[in-house]
Amino acid sequence: MRLQNRIQPRPEHPIGNPDALYVHLLQTCKRGYPLCEPGLRFQQREKNDHGVCVGDVGYIHDDGAFIFLLNIFHPDDDVHSEMTSYQPLDRQEMLSADHPPGSYVANGVVETHPRFTPELDEGISALSFRSTSEFGAICALPRGSTVTKLADLSCIREHISRNATKWYRHLRDFAYRSNGSLYVITGVEKSDAWATLTLEQRFREGCCAHLISGEDEEGFDCVWQHGSAVTRWHYSTGVVPPVVSNVLSQTMFLHGFHIGLGAKRWNQFPRSAYGRWHNTTRVARLFSRLPPWLVSWIWSWPRWFANEYFSFYPLSYFHPSRLAFEYLSAKAPEAEVIITHDDEWSSVLNDTDTERPDPAEMLTRIQRKFRIVNENGTVYLAPRTRRWYQFW
Template identity: 30%
Template sequence: MDDSFSESEIYCNQLMRRRRGFPLYVPSPPENLPIEYQKHGVAIGDVGSITPEGIFDFYFNIYLPADHPINDNDVPENFYPLIPYASKSLTSLVYDPGDSVSTSSVFPGGDFVFTCAAPQGAVLALPHGAHLKKLKNLEVERQYVAAHAESWYKHINGTGGRGLQNGSLYLVTGCEKAYSWGMASFYSTRDEFQLKFSRTPKANSSNRYRWRGVQGCRDPSQHKNYDPYPINDAPLNQTTFIHGLSISLGVGIWGKLFGTKVGIREIVESRLGGGDGYGNMSRTPGSSFFSWSLGLLGGGGFTGKSYAGENGNVVLSGFPPVVKVWLSVTFVAPVLRRPFIDISSCGDNQ
């Protein structure tokens, strides 16, 4: 990567390396969504996409009825909710206050002082810790997605007019949330510099955390923070990482719905984000960085388990830890005898 990439691209690309999930550059729920949604933010069962700004773009939740205030009757044709999961089906994990997530180019010190090395890196500071909830078994969800993926794309791209690329639709199966956070990312030619995320004692501030410059050190990073006051009254609606399934329709199904023109791309990589960097790779025209990178993480082109979809096979692929060469060749006219839907895990090793 280089300095031509946006803040959100650099941040998400860098922290994906930590395998803690897919990092959202905008953890706050959008203000245009229902109040009920804003109270809790991203939830397990949400179907959505990721915008170029690093926002999770919510469409509907598969566990809620169509007339629920969160779904607001904006659901695909013939939609019916999936039976909610039991609490024992969840993996729950609490990260202690003072936790941080950073790339290997960032070296944490005491009291959120980070020493950063060129050329690029990112860090997420969590003053009040974080809470992770993730589904243990996804078999029921996979079967449900396989049966309805076509109608989802048809609704979102047709009625909704979103124009999603194939493979850029996701079902959330886990999310990590925090009460407060500080994000920083950088691309710099400097050998080393320091970042500091510390308390700022002021009246009625309860020692709120802010990014502060280190004396005598130029700060080339892009950073932001969220630390509401009082913290005890803040809702747990800031989503820092998500886990889920990326959903792709087979060429035949996609061509039937939206036409047959698709892209051709070749990716040669030794490891995610390594090698010559993304600046020398080609992306499918019109696709976002996030759909491209999540497609890579999702394991498109790798072997997986087959499911029976509505109009053909469903291929479920895991998350490959190392990607060497991925050649994706698609056709102007579909020639597959058995179209498939590809549902790939993103954000972890499920």
């Protein structure tokens, strides 16, 4: 079905960085880390057909795509074959849940309607979104989605502890290798049809955007249309070809571990290998000249400096797990491996948050909810069992 031939969208007015805005706004919806590019970049057709899978290890590229490197459950990966001492992990129990057709995830939208005024042909449906916010982001799932997660994360944490250094050592010449950048996927939300939209409008009466979708013998298709109140907008749609329609390959949201190495282990790598995450802000340079015990003490009060410390991060580069990783790195300078999970930063978001809080506020919430655990050199966060102020 080719809806573009029936209903033409209005001309597109690009937002400065629509993909970054989309990711930034939808993080507060607690569905995981949003991917603005749901497809997977990989050379093998088989991997492209299945998309991001639980157990994949990779990183988020500058443009928002997930770059696959290896899978912890597959013994035949090329990367594993070159690491003679590596032992893949046995398959683990999975949990799954479905979101029904017509589902959506949105930020800045005040109401939705299943249909709108214009008469539509048989087999074509529409979903209308109304927004009064200056910025808005929508991820529509006209055919629903499926969420798959690992039932138990503890075994993955142990496996990461044993192999993190091997992975970083093997990938030391990789262009985007930087400490804390590796991502081990523990949950995915996939669909075979999706439509995303970011918009900006400056009119108090609000604006409307409509997703029109339909299916017939030619296949499934969807297209965006919006009202004149939108000043700038950016849209994207995707449908899996019929040849692989029985496989959900388009990944909309990720859950996973971010892994990094402690300072001593990381400093064993050549300095030229440092990636884009090497912090060069004024506060970071100051901290680098202080003794570790003093830096650890200062990080107990992130409200003093966190916004300045993270000011160098462009919006498109920022992943909230970076906050927890930097916090753990400073608080536990003796760590060998540092592990954070997406469930940690998403759990401190409030229902009233219309966008991700600033770094100082996020770190303060994380600090109040979680304690630091050092388990044989592996440092991670665990929920507090007492009031946060009883530990100080």
